[in-house]
Amino acid sequence: MASLPISPKSVSSRRKVLLPEFVCKLIDEYIKDYCLLPDDYLFFSFYDHRLPIGATTVYRAVADGCRKAGIPYFRFHSFRHSLAIILVDSGFSVEVVSNMLGHSSSEITNKYYLHCAETDSEKVDSFLTRVLSGEKNGSVKS
DSSP states (O other): OOOOSSOOSSGGGSOOOOOOHHHHHHHHHHHHHTTOOTTSOSSBOSSOTTSBOOHHHHHHHHHHHHHHHTOOOOOTTHHHHHHHHHHHHTTOOHHHHHHHHTOSSHHHHIIIIITTHHHHHHHHHHHHHHHHTTOSOOOOOO
């Protein structure tokens, strides 16, 4: 088995991730389509299946997706924050979300991931008020 080029920050960073059955089937098809071997990476370098995809490639893909969607660029890590907020807003406990994220305690999840939820809700409310009231500049203001 290939080793990761960068070790995780902590032992809890290595964990199983549950995926819906349809995602597992899509991954199986992807592996077959690209003839990947057990030592190959799922998201691989353009040059060698045994090397992981480069961080710059991921950043470019996110930037291109944002541009095509007509939204401001955001960091790839923001997906993690968004997921945490969505899960808590959907009724999952902070403890469950914290465990899924690999945090050592739910306090870390609250401090670094959920602290902005209230502020973000206020920003969304302000943005929607401006847009729905017909204000010409509906852009997001920090």
